[in-house]
Amino acid sequence: MRAAEISAWVSLRIGDLASVAGCKGEYSDPPGDSQNVAILGRLGYINNLCGNDRLARRRPVVAIDGPAGSGKTTTAKLVAERLGFIHLDTGAMYRAVTLKVLRSGIDLSDLEEITGLLESTRVSLEAGEQRARILLDGEDVTAEIRSPEVTRLVSRVSSLRPVREAMVREQRRMGRDGGIVLEGRDIGTVVFPDAEVKIFLSADLDERVRRRLAELSTQGMSASAGELRREIQERDRMDSTREQSPLRRATDAIELDTSRLSVEEQVQLVTEHVRAMIKEEGQ
Ligand code: DC
Numbered sequence: 001m002r003a004a005e006i007s008a009w010v011s012l013r014i015g016d017l018a019s020v021a022g023c024k025g026e027y028s029d030p031p032g033d034s035q036n037v038a039i040l041g042r043l044g045y046i047n048n049l050c051g052n053d054r055l056a057r058r059r060p061v062v063a064i065d066g067p068a069g070s071g072k073t074t075t076a077k078l079v080a081e082r083l084g085f086i087h088l089d090t091g092a093m094y095r096a097v098t099l100k101v102l103r104s105g106i107d108l109s110d111l112e113e114i115t116g117l118l119e120s121t122r123v124s125l126e127a128g129e130q131r132a133r134i135l136l137d138g139e140d141v142t143a144e145i146r147s148p149e150v151t152r153l154v155s156r157v158s159s160l161r162p163v164r165e166a167m168v169r170e171q172r173r174m175g176r177d178g179g180i181v182l183e184g185r186d187i188g189t190v191v192f193p194d195a196e197v198k199i200f201l202s203a204d205l206d207e208r209v210r211r212r213l214a215e216l217s218t219q220g221m222s223a224s225a226g227e228l229r230r231e232i233q234e235r236d237r238m239d240s241t242r243e244q245s246p247l248r249r250a251t252d253a254i255e256l257d258t259s260r261l262s263v264e265e266q267v268q269l270v271t272e273h274v275r276a277m278i279k280e281e282g283q
Pocket of ligand 1: 068090091092094095154155158159183184185186187235239
């Protein structure tokens with residue numbers, strides 16, 4: 001077994017692992033070191049335990065990472081639709097938590113308070129027409145998480161260790177059965193380092209600013225190009241230099257510069273790549 005394979009599994013807890021393997025029943029954290037159990041599971045122990053080969057037949061995880069405005073959401077949503085996969089916008093999860101932090105007025109340096117806040121926070125996503133609907137503790141915050149206040153603070157909130165740990169745990173839980181396209185900054189490097197397909201999207205800064213302006217205008221909002229440009233650059237800087245899971249291309253990711261691609265072209269390229277991979281695996 002490769003070291004990378006082990007590392008992808010060690011952080012799963014026994015409850016997660018058991019449901020990956022298709023067992024029924026309630027599980028709680030084991031008293032000992034659950035990491036060893038996770039490794040055993042990957043080695044076949046849990047399969048024997050449950051008499052089930054679902055791990056071997058799992059549908060792929062597609063990881064799409066890249067900076068703001070590189071086309072991740074549009075691509076991930078359409079690729080997921082064409083493949084019949086779930087689409088998970090992990091940036092929206094960080095935005096929802098940021099909104100909760102903003103509303104609570106908690107000081108970002110108080111990690112204990114932040115941890116407590118996360119324990120009483122529920123972020124869920126529901127399929128929507130244009131975009132998934134984001135629920136924060138049951139309240140629809142789909143529009144509010146795109147506000148300038150949230151956008152300004154989200155890079156700082158998402159760099160906090162307790163926030164990352166909680167979000168990554170949840171994302172792994174949602175993606176454990178495969179058949180999912182996750183988009184974000186650290187999907188191919190941290191959340192699913194063993195994802196079957198890894199894509200890193202990039203685009204020129206000018207093009208990314210143009211796209212953000214167009215997106216804002218469809219939402220009836222406006223901004224100055226210069227301001228947006230500075231904001232995107234600052235977000236890029238914070239997302240790629242932070243200590244916890246910085247934005248970077250996984251060494252085994254395919255890089256796709258979308259600056260001069262149409263939406264249809266980029267969606268087609270990624271979809272075809274996933275289909276080819278599935279075909280290859282099936283042979
Ligand atoms: O994709 P987006 O612009 O909505 O993401 C908002 C912020 O969330 C982004 O600036 C960094 C953070 N983020 C992250 O740290 N890790 C992810 N997997 C996704 C987003």
